Structure formats: C-alpha cells, structure tokens
Amino acid sequence: MTEPVLDVQGLTITYTVGAGVFQAVSDVSMQIYPGRVVGIVGETGCGKSTLGKAIPRLLPEPPATIGSGTVVFRGTDLVRLTKRQLPMVRGTGIGMIFQEPLNSLNPAFRVYDQMAEAIRIRHYRDMGYVKSFRGGSMPFDYSVRSTPPVTNPVTKSIVPGGAAAEAVEDKLRTRAEFREEVLRYLRLVRINDPEAILGLYPHELSGGMRQRIMIAMALSERPSLLIADEPTSALDVTIQAQVLTLMKELIDEVKAAILFISHDLGVIAETADEVGVMYAGRIVEYGPVADVFLNPRHPYTKALLRAAPSRYKSDGPLSSIPGTVPNLSRPPSGCRFHPRCPLARDACKASSPPLAIVGAESKVEIVASHRSACFFPEEVPNLP
C-alpha cells in the first residue's frame, strides 16, 4: 500500500586501498517511508557515513565498490545506474546536508547565488528542461502536510502552513520571483531577516547560520529523501540545540523521508522515529527509537547507551566498551561484536546472527519491528 521512499536491501560496500580490501558496509537493509525519520548511530568507522554517501552514489568509485544489494529510490535501483545517469539522480529527489557547512558551501559565491542555483536546478527539472531519471518532471509530493499554519514557538511568527503547500508552481520567470522563492526558503529555516544575508559570503556567517542555509538549500530542491550526515556535530551545544529545534519543526512540516546520521545518541533520540545502530559495518539493532533506546536488545547498543555522556549520571567511573572497533580488513568471525561482548559464547564466534525480530511484530506498515542481531537478545536487559 504505502511505498517506501527508499528501500535498501543487502547493501555491501567494500574499499580497496593498496593491497587491502575491507568491507565498510555489510549486508545493510532498511526502508524509509514518507514523513519518517530514520536515524543511524554508531562510532567513528562503523560505516554510517559510507552508507549515507552510497545511497545517492556519492562515494568515489573506486576505491569504493558497491559489491551487492539494491538501493531502490522511488522505484529505481540506484546501484544499477551508470555513471552517465548519475547526475540525473543527484539534486532530483535526494537532498544532502553535511557536517561542515563551511566546506559544503562555495566560498566564492554569495548566499543568494548558492540558493538560486539550487532552486534553478529544481525549477528546470520541474519544467522538464533537464532530464531527470524518471523522465520529465518529478511530480512528487514534497507537499507539506495539510495542517493549518503553526506558530513558531520561538519567534512567534507564523510559519506558512507548509512552505510549499501550493502545488508545484512554474512561475519563476522573473528575477523578483526567483528572489522571492529564495527568501521563502530562508524564512522556512527561521532566518529572521533573510534579505540582510542574501549578499553575504559563507565566511561572513556563523556556523549555525551556514547550517541553516545548507538545510534551506537541501529543502529548496524539494527532495523526497533528505540525508543529513552529522548535520549538527560541528556546531556549539546551544547552537546545535537551536538547529535541532529547527530540524524537528521541519520534520513535522515537511513530508520528506529523512535519513539522519549521527554519532550522538542524544541527537538521534531527539529527532528520529526509527533508529539503526551500526557496528563494524553492520546494523546490529533496528527499531522504533523508544524501543531501541529504552529497551535495547543488543549488547553493543546497551554499552553505547551506558557510555553516552549525561549530566544526570551519578559518580563512579564512566563506562566504556572494552577493546576497540575491529579492523574491517580482518573482521572477527561470526558476530563482529563478540570479542568485546560480555555475552559472547562459541555460537557467536561460529556464525553471524541475523537481524531477527525481538518482541512484538509491528502491525503498522510503515513502522519497523524491533530487531536485533544477537543470538541472546533476552539476556541483554540483565546486563549491568
């Protein structure tokens, strides 16, 4: 009935560097439905960024190779696209927000020019001037959900009841209309005085402002899938909280599916509907965020949650996870977490546990069931 925006099945990505080969992503599967936010969380080197870049085929190939699996985005398998078809995918349905907004914006162009370029590309696509991979325009329902205008609790300003509530409009003929479209998206990301920053260069803006502009640019292409790779990690805590608040509001307004990648469990807990915990290239636990965070069923998730910093924690030594992330050119046999796992037994060394449903199966189509790649999920709650 409801079709997922993105359907990843058995995706495996390897890197070849010198004589070494290692699997950065192994057999990852997930679905993202419209309007849903899927978080991917894990430590450095777990493959989460590789995954995020592989979906829009932004990985440099080589050294990366997509070994197997499918990435079906709105009916098209992106893995099978040729190099020449790739430009049609990018900027036509998948938006990206990266960690470091200073590097992601071109320092030589003013805010207006960067925004206008993104809108122009989308406009040409909508008008059918450029080919998109489905041929012609992308009549796609980025349309904001049909809720009445909401009041932004912070600015007390009225947020248009869905920035793009009007149907895909083709009225960007004059300069003034273009400018108005740019301003509309800057207002969408709660920039109070958008006219004032149109003429500024990226280096003249603060980090938080730059990230807002990145978000505005990504949204202005009206993506049906937004991939946010550590979008707030380079920001200060109070600025991060502001940008997260913005993103949460936009998640409610915008119907795009969002893949939210972060190393910060707190950020994921605040934004995502579902979460996948990655370890050494595999998803080890997946499910609704409340289930995974409040009732983890994989020892790694449990350990990660315990190690997460919190100002509410009591005293005593901080908990860490013994050992280190394995070298992916020689991953451990069986379950990749077994060398560091308190529950490890012979079975864990022998074979790799499947991502199996724990607890009740989800009755709602777009909500994933809680799954864990552990042979002994029922023992996890008893861990310290």
Add this chain to the structure above:
Amino acid sequence: MTEAAPKRPRLSDGSLGVLWRVLRTNPLSLGGFVLVAVIVLTALVVTVDPRLLVPYGAQQFTGAIHAGPSAHHLFGTDGTGYDVFSNVMLALPLDLGIGVAIAGSALFIGGGLGLIAGFFDTPGTVGGAISVSIMRLTDIFLSFPSLILALAITRALGIGVGPTLIALAITWWPFYVRLVRGEVLAVKHLPYVTAARASGVSEWRILIRHVLRNVLEPIVVYFTLDIGTVLVTYSTIGFIGVASKYPGPQPEWGAMLAFYQSSGAINVYPWEVLGPGVAIFVTVLAFSLLGDGLRDLLDPRTRRAFVRSSAGHDPPAETPSALPSGGEATTDEVAMGREGGAAA
C-alpha cells in the same frame, strides 16, 4: 582480536631495505634514482679520467665533417669535425656541477633566510624587523625577470663560465626564501610546535627539530627538481652566447646547441642537435623522477604505507580522502585491549 596483534614491519630494520621496498613499488622513482646514479657516476669518471668513456678530445679533429651517427661517432660529428658524443660527455661534469652548485647555493642562502624570515616573524621584535627586511629584499629580486637579470649581470661581469655562475647565484635564491618561508609559516602554527613550546623546548631546538624537519621534504623535492631548471637556464644563457663558447676547450650543452643553431647545421644535420638536446632532457627528467621518489621516501606516512602494501599487510591506516568514515578503524588494538578491561 587483540591477543595476536600482528608484528608490524619496523622501519628501523635497515633503511636501505626500506629504500628498496619503496622504490620497488614505484618503478618511475626507481628509474629516477638509477638514472641520477648513472649520470653522477659518469660525471665522476669523466672528471677523473675522460679516456675511459670519451673517445675523442674536446677539440680533436676526427677527420670527418658532419658525419652521421655511427659506431665510431655515436652522435656523429659536427661542422668543425669534432665528435659530438665526446663533447656531450665532456660537458656533463660542468653542466651537472653548475646545476648542483647553483641550486645548492640558492638552497642554503635562500633556505636559511626563509627559515629565519618565517620563524621569527613576530611584529615588533628584532626578529620581526629582520624578517620584514629579508622579505622586501626578496621581493625586489623577484620583481625582476630572473633570466634578464642574470643576463645583465653576466654582461656586466664579462663573458664566461665564472660570471654566469655568479649571475645565476645572485638571481636564484629568492625563490627559496619564498618557498621556505611559506612552508615554515604553515608548520610553525601547527599544534605540535605549540606542544613542544609548552614542554619547554627552546626556540632554536623547535626550529631545527620540528620546523626544519617538517619543511625539509617539500624543499628537498623542490631542490632536486630545481637542478634541472638551473641546467635549462644555464643552457639558455649558453645558447644566447654569453656564458661558454663552443667550440672551445670546455664544451657546454647550451653553447653546443647555440653553435649548431647559428651555424645552420640544425637544418641539415639534425643529429648534431640531438646529442646535447637529449643530454639536457635525460638529466632534467632524471632529477624530476628523483624528486618524486624522494617525496614518497621522506614522509614516514607514505613510507609506511608503501612498506605495508608491498609486504601484504593492512591497507594504510588512514587514507584521508578515500575513507570517509572507515579511516579511524585503525591500529590501536594493542593499546586498547589492556585499558578497556581495566576501565569497564
């Protein structure tokens, strides 16, 4: 996974071995090393006893004029009846010496000034004032076209090898000031320099141990490439006819080319030009390849990477651009095993 950390190849076991392993993985650099070695060796032999390699004297009439290349005359003979190959070989020590001497003097003068100008550049101090003076002087020299300046100085000092050398030495160093100063400025603000200062290491020691050592690699590479450039420039001056004279007792490649060109031989007997031309080309190429090879060899990071991949070990731990997130999954296995247990 932590128990049997693989024994890493140690760099300390024989730097010659490392040299060989690095070179083996990069045949072009190997070619550069071999070529430079052959060239230098040949130059030495020619200097010590020319008769071993050179069949004729510089101004020995061979009895054949404009003879084509043959077993007797590898590059043929020219219009004066001299053997081209012999003259090319006899010119080798001079040309090579000029290249090394000019680039070397520039490296020492310019490099030293650049090091001082870059490291002691705090405004308002004595060092800062010296630094500014050095840079202004450098700018003055750089604002002249160096070839024209060298030609002018040569003319003022009189024609010959000596004046040309002096002229080149005077014009060559400013490039190095710029280069070294730039590198020093980049390195001296790196955290490890501050870390050394915080440890109480003296400024001079920081300059030598941390700064000089880390700017050395690009500069040595530039130096080797520069030997070729000096050669070409000297040959150009020779070609214009203000440096060496050909035919004469001491041949020189640029002067030879000039002679063949001006005498019109170039149109009829092209092989004559080929001799000195190939000599310049091969020498410059050899030093360029050597420069690239040195770049790989001097950096412990690439050095290690080469050693590893050739020895069939891990891929290099961090290949920045290639591994967006896999980069950190590295080699600390020994380190963490012990601690992790204690901490948990």
Add this chain to the structure above:
Amino acid sequence: MNDAPALLEVQDVVKYFPLTRSLTSVITGGSRRAVHAVDHVSFSLNEGETLGLIGESGSGKTTLGWLVARLHEPTGGRILFSGHDVTRLPRGKLRAWRRNVQVVFQDPVGSLDPRLRVWQIVGEPMRAQLGLSRATTRKRVEALLPSVGLPTDCLDQYPHEFSGGGRQRLSVARALSVDPRLIVLDEPTSALDVAVQAQILNRLVALQRERKIAYLLITHNVAAVRFVADRVAVLYLGQLVEIGGVHEVLEHPVHPYTKALLAAVPVPDPNRRRMRYRIEGDIPSLVDPKPGCRFAPRCPFVIERCRVEDPEFRAVPGIPNRLVACHRAEEVGDIPPESLLEVAPAVAAPAGAAT
C-alpha cells in the same frame, strides 16, 4: 582560606588580539579594534584539584588555558603560580618553569610531530627539561607508557599508527613525563568516540589520584566535567559567568547561560523528543563587544539594566561557594534549566508514529 597560596591564581587576566588595521582606518585615525578573547577573568586552583572550564567555541576557554600555560602573553592581569608571579618571567626562567605546567592539546593528530617516533615525542619534555640522554629517555618512556595504558613495545612507532584514543594517550604520557604539578587539558576528548572518551577520562582520574596533579580541564562536554572536576567555571564570550562546586552548579545553575548550556545538551531519552529549545540568536562577535551583560541578546530573562550595565561577578546570598555574573541572580536562580525547553505545540503526528 588557609595561608598556603593556591597552586594557581589567575587575577583579572585580559587577552586582546588586535585586528590588523585597514589603510583607511589608519588614515582616518579610526581606533584600533581588537578581539576580546579573555576579558577580566579571575579564579584560583588548589594543589591536586580539578577545575572544569566549560564554554562554547569563542568563549575564550582555550585562550585562557594557553594563558595559564604561558603560551600567550596576557594583555593585562597577573598569573600567580605557588604565589609567584609568572607573567613577567624572563625567557630562560620561563622555560624552566614550564616543567610545572604541561598541556594536553585537543587535536590528537596535529599535536604530535608526524616525523618523530613515540619515544622521541613522549621523551621530548624530559630531554628539554632534564637534559637526559637518548638511552635514559627511552628507558623512562618505556616505564611511563603502561601508566597511560599503552604497550611498551611501541617506542619506535610513529603517531599515525595509533587511533585517536592512542594518540591522546601519547599526549597524556608526554605531559606526565616531567611530573608537572598542573596539567592543562585542552578538550582532551572532544575528538574521540564516546566509548574511547570514557577510557581516557577514567585514566586521567586514576592518574590524578596516583600523582596528585592539578587539572585545568577545558571542555564543552558537561558530562566530562561532572566526572573529572571538583569545581566548574562557566565561560561565555571571554568572561566568567558562574563558578562553583561541580555538583552544585550542574544541579542548580544560577546564571541563565549556564542553564541554557545545560538544557542544550541532547540526552539519549526518546521521551524528550517533543522538546523545543527556547534560546534564540547567534553568539555575538568578540570584536569590541558592547557594554552590558554579554548574554543579554540571547537571554530569556533579560531586563533593560542587563543591556547597559556590566554585571558584577559576585556571591549570591543563600548560595554558598558560588560566584555569578548576573543582575537577576536572586530572581532567576531557582528556575530549572528544563524550563528553557518547551514542549512543542501538538502537531498531528504521522500515522503510527513511535510513541
């Protein structure tokens, strides 16, 4: 107060970084503009104690740490170490004094010279301060490595062969090598993963217990401060806004900025999903800041007085061992940080959203 002087006393320290003047400003006689990185900061630190210094980027916390380690020249004020003024030390004495204060830097990649081997890096302060020979240095470094959790057989490795955590252990070992009395920890874990952070922090605490070193822990990580520090100082735009015992400040913050900072930290608790952060606006520029409280433009409790009059850094009645720079400290003191988060207006949740 006992008679023995504190290990470290920072008195009214100021650090301005002058901006380069443009030609027009020189001609028109415009005043010289400066970045006020640290603006009249005072605090003290006792032997064996840890002071956490928290603040965001641009708060001047790193500059302050560098001033304490005498890597910057202060524009004004004094720094006393064991009662002796070290702000005017001549060069030679300064070098010798550095033995007392060592620094662990934030960047685990950049702070280790890529061309030196482990024993040379860790042994550098020993060789510079004690003039040890190569052989002795190697021996001492070998003995030191286990205390930071590194194996002794890595003496001849290069820093790039270690992971981030391993490199940071090398930095700690280097700082320890000359038995300093104070270590300035400049964001020691912010470049590391959480599990690794915990390992390093645990190690630092253990080392402090063994060796009675004082730490100045500079960080933006509230949890790290809570675990490692005895007292905490909060810095905003170059000025201290609050200082006090770590548990008291974190559980009962008085200054609005401290509250804003604590409320901003994301917590891995899905029940907080609907919370919205109420603080607005960007961190203002440090170039010639306007008078008045620096947090006033973003403060939810701002009154007119805050915008014109600099708040005094003062004790608040009823709250012992606490200094706060806020005009309204008495009124806003009891407001919990969570009040800066508000529950989002009910937006129709997507069908079947996780609850």
